[in-house]
Amino acid sequence: MAFDTQAWLAEARALIGSAHVLSADRGDDLSAYTRDWRGKFQEPALAVLRPADTGEVQALMRLAARSGVAVIPQGGNTGMCAASVPVPGGRPQAILQLGRMDRIFEIDPENNTATVQAGCILQTLRERAAAAGRLFPLSLGAEGSCQIGGNIATNAGGVQVLRYGNMRDLVLGLEVVLPDGERLDLLRGLRKDNTGYDLKQFFIGAEGTLGVITAATVKLFPAPSAGSVAFAGLDSIGQAVRLLGAMRARMGERFAAFELISGDAVDLVRRYFPDTPALLERRWPWHVLMEAADGGGDEALREAMQAALMACLEEGCVEDVVLAGNLGQGRTLWSLRENITHAQQMDGGNIKHDISLPISRIPAFVERMLPQLRQSFPGARPIVYGHLGDGNLHFNVSAPAGVAPAAWQERTGAVNRLVHDAVAAMRGSISAEHGVGQLKRHEMASYKTAAELDVMRRIKRALDPQGLMNPGKVL
């Protein structure tokens, strides 16, 4: 029997209201939902469904299961791997857009938890937590538009992982709608619960392929009242790894961020953002941006940071360092880090890698890769930076001077192969925080063992036997 689009749309509209079922045939513009934000993927969708609550999600999932329609859960659609937009071919695909489900049900300062719907914008949650004297620590570039449900489905990372962990570490409870429309109520605010399999773990990081996350209870923390930022110059990455160890030993969990930035990355930022001040007296091949946070006053933390840095200077695990005297200076230091992506974009084509390795192996990895890249791709300019404290590097490779972005993008497969083979040989990850989606699906499969892929497929079949959830992603 042929699929009857009009009948399906009419059923969906009867379930959640005509205004909330967008479709191309009646002239709705779906492009903001069907295209990933990097603009690399765009395929048509049967409809964009915008449910108001969990009950409507259940009704829509039952409809989808009955009619064999694939469902693509979508939050802010800010992901890097096109996990929340349609794939080419296959069965009809409906986008389940959760943005209307944006309520914050509860902020519980004594339990240090927030319970929110999946469509809540990350920044909104951070602001509401701050108003209650609490920190929700997840912080990333897209926080003004990404949604908590998407953050959970992709196990988002960001700049505070060193201290507070990834999104997985911040989730205490979930509400999930299964592919058959059944609601799984795991919405508990408990730090400890050993009653059977921890089912929420299955859905965190699964990129919407096992069910729809509709709400979550997440951890909050006491809002730090003091912050201190420093910027250091170093001779080598090995020195940066030693500095990390020395600073963590002295500052403990106050240590919140440890970002590596290559000399080339600093040069690039200063070229495209000429107002960027020269932070250190001379150019160093490597830099580190560090931040600590604590209760108490800024002055006490700044003194502790200064004492720790002085000791590190004496021990030879840092060459030169500047400590921000106030919040404004701290922001200037951070803007250097944040402008790297923009500068790379302005500079032309670049091939991105989001890799992780055991921290102890990063110096050897980088020292091995840089000459190999320069040899295999003459003129290629590696721009290395990232969350060294988490073992996560954004190991991007800018086009040789004069090579057009499109021509350089054609080398993506070859550059990826060189970098990712080296990562795999050192037991690292080819997608540390960005996930798999449709972008890295085939590449992921080539680096996993047959046993791993087999177990993933068994889990997928157990929870989604019809294969309705976000097909063509991850697996």
Added chain:
Amino acid sequence: MAFDTQAWLAEARALIGSAHVLSADRGDDLSAYTRDWRGKFQEPALAVLRPADTGEVQALMRLAARSGVAVIPQGGNTGMCAASVPVPGGRPQAILQLGRMDRIFEIDPENNTATVQAGCILQTLRERAAAAGRLFPLSLGAEGSCQIGGNIATNAGGVQVLRYGNMRDLVLGLEVVLPDGERLDLLRGLRKDNTGYDLKQFFIGAEGTLGVITAATVKLFPAPSAGSVAFAGLDSIGQAVRLLGAMRARMGERFAAFELISGDAVDLVRRYFPDTPALLERRWPWHVLMEAADGGGDEALREAMQAALMACLEEGCVEDVVLAGNLGQGRTLWSLRENITHAQQMDGGNIKHDISLPISRIPAFVERMLPQLRQSFPGARPIVYGHLGDGNLHFNVSAPAGVAPAAWQERTGAVNRLVHDAVAAMRGSISAEHGVGQLKRHEMASYKTAAELDVMRRIKRALDPQGLMNPGKVL
């Protein structure tokens, strides 16, 4: 075809050596393996298998799968819920004892990781980490005999969860042998890895029902160089919750433990351990034992702790407090906490509960439960203590004076029902850190929704279609 015990034992002995397959029929004493340590469960086993390495585990699992023999993974056999001993009836059960697989493969101080075999004793790992200047933070009463594999399979908790999390939070990588003998190599030391489903999560806390954990890569931390312990008297649990918030705001992640102890619990300890000093000038209905740890010197941390406690006294969130002046005094304070279990044992029968709740609801829970218990079970003496910082209470109920332990144990079902119904009504957990095993299997099922149990069973069937792994536990 009848099961041929002798042929099976001969096959097993051919695989891993005769000395390492213990069986009752040749006179081996299996009781240390077939009986749980609380002495409540004992059933015969076909054999106790003691493999030397992962390859031997694979060979044994293939034999078990071929012959339909159930396999019970066993570490130190120190669990509270009899998850690592045989169950009555059913197919032949072999205990897979991992104690010979006790190697520490690597301590990597720069990556802050250790890679160990499952049979490594927790205390051994803690000592080896300490020798490298690192802390492995899991700490619990049985650490001299429990094994890392068992700690992972039960997602162990203990006294440092407030700062470092449960065992799940400490595991970066796993090696698992699946029920069909396939090896799943997830042994990575990465803080970030978003390449598909995070398969290790499925096996952590599954109590050996989905596969055999054979090795793990776990997180280490810089070893704190300073510690400070305080003991406070309080009017109410509500005040204790306020104190927790006020101290965390000031001390941040330096705050490592926050243990609640009722006045009755202190009285009980002083009755059976008469050398216990009177720590505060008067008797308080509630107490809290607090510990902070940090880099730097003891004196600086002690001063920070003192300043924070003084502020709390002024704010009225604590009534009286004593701060240990040195390590010896700190140990004395901790021994009070550690002697509660022993004192309860010496005092006679008690019915144990290991519950968790949102911290904000604990005052209401305790204030509601205490009169209800006294009314329903006249003379019953609730002894309340536990990890308040994690929302986890050991809410134990001692027998009324003059009631024999055996007679009181007969009331277990009725007392459990009263306590656990109240926990469930407040969306808490009836097993915060002790797990399910065979002890709480039926009770867990009565508090889970049908949807949750259904998903658990689907996962079980997907990974263990023959039902070989630790039958009669959890599900």
